[in-house]
Amino acid sequence: MRYIIIGAGAVGGTIGGRLAESGRDVVLVARGAHLETLRRDGLRLLTPDSDLYSPPTPRLPIPAVAGPRELGELRRDDVLVLCVKSQDTAGVLNQWAQAPVAGGGTAAELLPVVCAQNGVENERTALRLFQNVYGLCVWLPSVHLEPGVVAANCTPQSGILTVGRYPDGVDDVIKQIGHDLGESRFDAPVVDDVMRWKYGKLLSNLGNAVEAVGDVAADDDLAERLIEACRQEGIRVLNAAGIPFVGSAERQAVQGDRMDFVEIAAVPRGGGSSWQSLARGTGSIETDYLSGEISLIGRTHGVPTPVNALMQRLSAVFAAEGRAPGSLALTELAALVEQAQESVS
Known part of the structure; x- marks a missing residue:
């Protein structure tokens, strides 16, 4: 799987950074000065462990884009991880829904979208456009105030990310996502009632x-x-x-x-x-x-x-x-x- 982190702020940057550290294929989606810094210097992910060391934590050279057009055709193994604020969900999903996927079809028809956001409206908004929607309950204290830098404050795990299919259920896709997150310094319980957690x-x-x-x-x-x-x-x-x-x-x-x-x-x-x-x-x-x-x-x-x-x-x-x-x-x-x-x- 390739994880496309849409909204590489505090939560998205931490999830994307941890996945990249564990060897997963990741693309970050950002804007403005944050995007420019990510492209030029990479992502600096600060954690309680990295804060102990000198020299400072090296930056992660994760590809960063402004949107789907820069990626061209999406891959059939792509996972869209939505980490924008809820007020931006509808606009962002409309940008990605019709993005073409290699071999034919669109992102809305073929790709999973995981709503790694606060609130309970995002999944419903996504289901208007996307066939395969998943919820992710975010327990991830983190900070993003400086371009190119995010900080995750918890240890030994960076967070607990409870995941499941929306509106309910479990399938092989979410099991694999939970597995990958579980190998990336998160607890990622896979549940059939994710909205109860949200x-x-x-x-x-x-x-x-x-x-x-x-x-x-x-x-x-x-x-x-x-x-x-x-x-x-x-x-x-x-x-x-x-x-x-x-x-x-x-x-x-x-x-x-x-x-x-x-x-x-x-x-x-x-x-x-x-x-x-x-x-x-x-x-x-x-x-x-x-x-x-x-x-x-x-x-x-x-x-x-x-x-x-x-x-x-x-x-x-x-x-x-x-x-x-x-x-x-x-x-x-x-x-x-x-x-x-x-x-x-």
Whole structure:
């Protein structure tokens, strides 16, 4: 298999870098200064292990392209691994769907697409175009703030990447993908209910918006209470909708001691994926597919979601106005949350 990593940021760069280190055939897809640096210098993948050594970690000479046209005909053993933010999924998939495959046919008809993304809408979006869609639940603390560089903070495994066919099931393709990831410093359980894992991850990602807009370092306890308010709304919504999800105890049992978070001195981790979007000034943020997903399901089933709706709105304002991550006083955010809750009580 050749892995085409579409979106070689924090998650995609780590997955692609680890696969390349284990001898797999990899192509990275990126844009802007990141693409230019990857083409010129290769990828520098920082990990807790590599951070211990001098000289610095050598760069990985992985081929990098801007899109399908640069690759010409795709190979029949290609795997498209989608690692872009959810707000970019539809546009990116449209670019790749009609790409020709050697021997006849298109990517949408013949190639597997693996959604290695937060949220639960990407697989459904992909299935509108692609015949063979797979989900990947991402537990992979990582950072991408500098062109050509990504950092993965966990050891001994870089992450846990639970995979399965969408909407459910297991086949030989996903078994091989799980095997390759398992030989590349990941745990990659192959399951027949991958969306149950992704809905569980969605609940954890509801804290992303709090971290992105609020000064969470000011008061750990208050920050945790605000995040828990988002999560409890999410649990009520999923239960009302009858959507199964993996709880924190089941996830912790799988994780065990496989992923110990370690700070990497060369690349301090300021926050998660939404925080990093604001830090890079991308102008967009994925909260519509995290907090907004809970709001959507809540409205569908008549369950109020004032806290997640608030966090969705605040995140959109921060992204549109280019505000710095964490620049809202936590006490002010807490007051806004309280007002939102009181408005539906």
